[in-house]
Amino acid sequence: MRYLPLTQEDRAQMRAAIGVADVDELYADMPAELLLDGPLDLPRGKSEMEVERLLGAMAQRNLAASRAPFFVGAGAYKHHIPASVDHLIQRSEFLTSYTPYQPEISQGTLQYLFEFQTQVAMLTGMEIANASMYDGATACAEAALMAHRVAKRRKAVLSGGLHPHYAEVLRTISHFSGDEVVSLAPDVLAREDLAATVDESVSCVIVQMPDVFGNLRDLTPLAEACRRHGALLIAVFTEAVSLGLVTPPGEMGADIVVGEGQSLGNPLSFGGPYLGLFATRQAYLRQMPGRLCGETVDADGRRGYVATLSAREQHIRRDKATSNICTNSNLCALAFSIHLSLLGEAGLRRLARVNHANAVNLADRLARIAGVEILNESFFNEFTLRLPRDAARLVEQMAEAGVLAGVPVSRLLPGAGLDDLLLVASTEVDTTEDREAFVAALRGAL
């Protein structure tokens, strides 16, 4: 087996050194009846070439985004990733290292996490950020749990514009943790009055920007309502590129900003691994979940970095920890950070403008189709179409024609009576021809 360096001769010598005739003698503590006596119903090992052939055939059965005009979003976005990003994250020293338990030989990881934390804080308009979480949805749930600790209340109010999967993740955890969740009705036009839901029993209000239907809104009045009642405002984003163009939630008074970071540096990869971004105010530092990196000095007085404030974490605090999260999305955070460093302020703003411009262009074209309505007054790179027929079937039909048209709202919210709505996302990778193909395919399908 190509991954196992021990030879039969090595094994024999090692057994002799230990003093066992058979390696299974080392399993003497295991009750004999547990030791498998026959082969499992699984194939034998394959060569590298055979594995490539087998998995290559599976990959071929999927329609890759690069092979079709592609407008699917709703929480994950197709963006161009510079070649150097993937090259750098595959450096052995980044890819094949573990959690930085020994900081003197983990300065690479620790420094880029420190840089990442700073970038995320800047982007979101917040004071501090952690070193990433599993994904946007779980970061959102952790934000609610943190708000319960800070406000010493246990009721979260969820906007009807929050991604339904994010809402479900929070409802699942809350069901078992015994916390209360109030979910507002799906809010396609961003007309709900969230401020009216806040009172002294509410620990946090969770609102998405842009929301799942694509709408933007000023969070300032809501932030004020939350502050008046001692509740926290949690702002969620699923498209990090939007932060290059839109006023960040931190500047509108949010207390915790969480989101999905996949858009920068990370491929779609059918839903994971992605990375959760988490930023908040300095005052809440010790209530934060997840890993943190801090700057310090070494014995020679040279600047260096360590994982810090681990007294919040489970490996020290056990059942009193701020969260059970032990790992983070380090490598995804690295990809995010490299991509953002390459873009820089100027590049990110241009990238965001191109995204917005392409989406506006597409929306204008689609709006000219008879029977199709754009519901949004405002949006960044994703918006909601009302169609004269069932969106899910239409998407299937367009996929057969080679166009991936978007996400039917019924896939996220079945039974909500929104079967004629379609979420459509456009990014910098879409060409004019792609948008024309979409318009033509939609005309043809209607």
Added chain:
Amino acid sequence: MLDHPEDFGPATFSGNRGLDQEEPPIFEIGRAETTGVDIDEPAPFASRLGGLERRRPIGLPGLSEPEAMRHYVRLSRKNYSIDAGLYPLGSCTMKHNPRLDEKMARLDGFADIHPLQPQSTAQGALALMEELARWLLELTGMSAIALSPKAGAHGELCGLMAIEAALEARGEAATRKTILIPQSAHGTNPASAALLGFRPRVIDAGADGVVSEEAVAAALGPDVAAIMLTNPNTCGLFERNVVGIARRVREAGGYFYCDGANFNAIAGVARPGEMGVDAMHLNLHKTFSTPHGGGGPGSGPVVLSERLAPFAPVPYLARAGETLRLVEQRQGTQSLGRLTAFHGQFGTFVRALAYMLSHGSDGLAQASRDAVLSANYLRVALRDVMTQPFGDRTCMHEVLFDDAFLEGTGVTTLDFAKAMIDEGYHPMTIYFPLVVHGAMLIEPTESESKRSLDLFVATLRALIASAKRGETRRFTGAPRYAPRRRLDETAAARKPVLRWSAA
């Protein structure tokens, strides 16, 4: 030539030390107008941002591509990695990460597909998930699987939720609030239990390092929801009473959660399902060799027994003839609900399956046996110079020493670990498990050659001899040859600096 340059201030004028080049944060080398990505301004258009356009500068630095390459390459060289040397972190299972797996995960048909594109256009991805599930179920001998948990600790949440959902269905969720957890468990076990409102109750292991059936029986009662047992445990020992413990817990109306962090010792050799396990997470980044990237991503699929299967989270796979589909909503089922935005760490699934296909069932069993063989080889090679907390017993894939052998030398566990860095090794896990004072947990894995193990033994023996000779400074002053000397962690925690700011 200076013996200890650190005593005389900077050894070089540039701050660099040969190949170890200093690299300031991006904020000190980048500029707002610099970019490494060429993007044209869009043609003029009417913005639809609803008046919410960003007005103030963000402050982000930009790097050209050459600057970015040099920044991150220099940083990478300040990291230890499994590709560079032995990484014997006990309970972390740092084994070789095959590059074939990376190549497969990057195939367009896997990397460039969206979780919400029509399922009819992602049948290959669903087939891959089905095949991965088949492997994991067969290896564990369990009935059902939840692929979506994002990491081991997330898998713990999933398994405990399934247990609570089953208790709800039995009408006992309000009364069964206690979870039994051995003192040696990972901290995530009690943290996960507490997050869901359970009360962790510690059970002690015996003098032999494992939990006895009697200790469990004494702790059982109508308040007990489950036991969380790591097997093999974090002391490197197989919980040999596991079958009896599982039976007792089940008879008392509880469930058996197994922390699968140490599955690498038994994969292909024995099946947890036959030990009476109800739920167990599998760390794909450990046993199935997906790279951990300096701390993540992880991936923690959970296998479930028949009695917990109905409560599995959404999404899960269903097959109708030739067609696979994901059930994404819990309506009308007993499913515990949703735990992630999408379908889990798909890119990690590709890597894990590529790894398993490469090994095959025969290769996986051989890998487990090699891992156990290597750990015992180290145990025997070091037992006359190091000390073991539970006596000299056969271990599983990791061997646990304590620091009693350093007594009187003036060298602490941490000093000893730091001296290993100067010798070119990543230290073993220290201070864990918590039940052992000065714990040193060594896990060589199956990836090491005999030559590599012999060199490691020779180095440890030389260090120990040095400590016994009273050469204390070699240890207290270590590391000398790392990118940084010992870092002031106290200062970092006392006055946290968590982001860069202009001086």
